[in-house]
Structures are given as C-alpha cells and as structure tokens.
Amino acid sequence: MSGGAEPGATTAAAATAGGIEATTARALSQRLAVEQAERRLPSVAAGLVRDGALVWSDAVGTVDGRSDGELATPRTQYRIxxxxxxxxxxxxLRLRDEGRLDLNDPVSAHLPDAPHGAVTVAQLLSHTSGLQAETAGPWWERVAGGSWDDxxxxxxxxxxxxxxxxxxxxVGYAVLGELVARLREVPWHHAVREGLLLPLGMTRTTTRPEEPAARGWGVHPLADVLHVEPEHDAGAMAPAGQFWSTIEDLSRWAAFLAGETGGLLSKETLAEMCQPIAVNDVPGTGWVGAHGLGWQLWNVEGTRYGGHGGSMPGFLAGLRVDLETGDGCVVFANATSGLRPSLAEDLLGTLRERxxxxxxxxxxxxxxxxxxxxVGEWYWGTSGYTLSLGRDGQLVLGAPGVQRGSRFRPVEGGWVGLDGYFEGELLTVVRDDAGRVSHLDLGSFRFTRTPYDPAADIPGDVHPDRWH
Incomplete structure (x- = not known):
C-alpha cells in the first residue's frame, strides 16, 4: 500500500488557485498527485508564481507518511x-552595495581566521574557491554542528x-555566513531575518521547524516503510542549509528572484548575481547547469532559469524561475530521495502551455x-550589420549573440553594449565637419556605411588602389 493519503482528498483540502483557470489548476494538481504516488513520497507540495504573486499551490500526502496522518498544505514547513x-x-551582495566589502576582496580582509583566506568573496559565492565540498569528520547534515572555531x-x-x-x-558558504555575522555584528540568520525575511513578509522561514511542519523521512527503496531522519542545528555549517520554509513563503522569494525585490536589492545587482560564472561541466554533454553569485542557473533548450535546489536528510526542495518571463515554481518533498528534478519544469510548462x-x-x-x-546597413570591414532602433533608446546592431551582434543602451557620450561581443563596450557616433554621421566607433572598430569608406578614418588606412 502507498504511504500517502488519497490524492484526491488531499488535493481538495490543500489546493489554492488565484488568477488561473480551474482547468489549469486541476492539471497542475494532477501532475503533483502523480509525482507523490509514483515516486512514493510521504508528501509533496508546490506553488507557481506569476507577476509576483502566488497563482496556484497544492500539497499531496501527509506530514508523517501515514494514510491517516495530518495532511500537508502549502502552509506546512519543509526544510529547504x-x-x-x-x-x-x-x-x-547587500553588504557589497553598502560599501562594506568588495567581491574581489580576499576573505581574510574581513575574516582573519578564515581557512585559506586568500580566496575571494566572489569565488566563495560562485563555488570557484577550490575549498572542499564537505567538512572533515562526521557528515555534517546528520549530526549536530560545531562552532566556527571547530x-x-x-x-x-x-x-x-x-x-x-x-x-x-x-564549507565555502559556512565561511560566507560567518562573514555576514562579523560585518553585521549579529548571527547570520538574524541578519537575514531582519534584512530580508521580515521586510518581505516571510515570517514562516526559520532556522528550526515550527508547527505545522513536515517530518523528514527516508523511504525504503524496495518496501513501503519509513525511516526517521535526523533534525538538528548545523552550527557553523548552518548557512549552507539550515532554513525551513513554506510554499507560501518561498514563493515570495521566487518573486524576489523574478525582480520583485521590494527595494532590498537593486535590479542591477540581481542581474549581476544571475550571470553564469562557473559552468558545471560534464564531459560529453552540453552544459545545462551553472552558478552565478549564489544562484544556480539552468539553460534548458534556450530558456534561462535561475533558482536553487536543496536537500537535507528527509527533505528535498527546488526553486526555479524563468528569468525572462518571471514565472516561478517552488517544490518540496519530505523524503531523502525520489523527487524528480523535472517536476518544476513540468509544472511551469503546464502553466506556459495552457x-x-x-x-x-x-x-x-x-x-x-x-x-x-x-538605422540601416553598416560595415565592419566587409561584414555587414543592420542597425535598428529598440525601445528605451536602445540600438540593436545585427543579431545579438550572433557573431558580433549586440544591443546597446544610451549612456552619457554614446551607448554601452548590453550583451554579446560588445557587452560593456562604448559605441559613439562620429560626425564630419558638416555634422553628418561619418562612422560608428565601437571599441576601436570602425563601422562605416560602405565597406572600407576612405572618409571614415579606417585604422591602417585604405589601400590607394581601393576596390579594383
């Protein structure tokens, strides 16, 4: 027999939808029920965010995995x-924006006792510091944690x-948690609570479980029996994985990633955090996963997602946001294994299609x-590029991302590249003595109306024979 409650009864008790069609909500709840039953999860919960709001949520199963147990709901806490x-x-990053640190600082500039203090703050954020993955000694996720000194x-x-x-x-994020604590002069989770959670209304995101909360279970791979998983304070390692949250709370964090930051982080800094820095390269395959400054990134058939996964003994969690549309998904399960990584994509796909x-x-x-x-045709050497106008004063040169195609936004003195080869480079319009446009200067490249226009001050000059 399955360890979960009847999916229909559980869904009826837990499902909420606002702003989407009832038929869409039923399809989403059906997918969630299939996940709980087929993957043998004591309970699974999920929510979808659109336009900064939770538009659908549901939960299937019970917090203790028994058919007569307490039903899970979107308000149930899970470890994330x-x-x-x-x-x-x-x-x-908020500390950086306040001028308290620089991402290129060696961490020892702020934590003199940090292990391998020459690694930079940015390297710790992007998992490129080279520090070992886990602590020495007992597996930190299953035993009470020690102090920073330990x-x-x-x-x-x-x-x-x-x-x-x-x-x-x-280990790198344990170091970052201590960095936050030293600079804020309070424990790291107090700093996060005061600076982020309370302003965003995320009052059900805590370091230890608060009822109603799911229990963590291991499900036997070959039988329908359960094993209790430990729950503890991870001590110095807590910044790597201590929080508990709910679908309703973490959906607000998904909206944050989609740009609804409540003024707590600038859109420029959020975009900076979501730039791929380190690709999780698996030989023989195309890259799918990468890391920015704290956020995981996925490239799924050209769609760029941001978010993060989470696992602790007895729990699995996922947060994924389409960085173009802002649609987001949060999923939880109270099992050590079994939740399909594709669930969030499936739920987002159903919303997008319907x-x-x-x-x-x-x-x-x-x-x-x-x-x-x-506007019109411009030439870099003999290569032609069409320049068109975009919204908000932008220029579009060629096809962004193809060869040297890029978009540009207006700044003082010209336009600056937003993407592609010329990202960050300055484009200026050069005029002749009569005030007519002579050429475009772009990072020392000359773009002219005709190939090798002799009136455009071509670097290296134009051959005296010209075209012949």
Missing part, C-alpha cells in the same frame, strides 16, 4: 536545504586552485525619430 545559500548570498580547527582543504574551476562547496503570457501590444515610439539617421 541549500536554498538557504541564496539568502546568505543576497545578504553578502570548523577552522578542522583545517578544511583547498582541493583546486582558486578560480580554476567549479567545485560545489558547502495560459501563455500575451506579449505587450505594439505601439509607435515618436522618440525614435531623433535617431533615424543611424
């Missing part, structure tokens, strides 16, 4: 494991040259008239 790291990372005394190893490669490090977001209506932009003299 490594999703905790994203809160620590955001608090580190962690330092254990002499964590440096396995790789800092900056050389991606190597996931829970209720696609309509593009904003097109309308004319009279302000573009001032830049019409720039």
């Amino acid at each position: 494991g490594s999703i905790t790291k994203t809160f620590v990372a955001v608090e580190v 962690l330092v005394a254990s002499r964590p190893k440096l396995l790789f040259r800092p900056g050389a490669r991606f190597h996931y490090s829970n 209720e696609p977001v309509a593009p904003p209506p097109w309308s004319a932009d009279a302000e573009q008239a001032a830049s019409l003299e720039l």
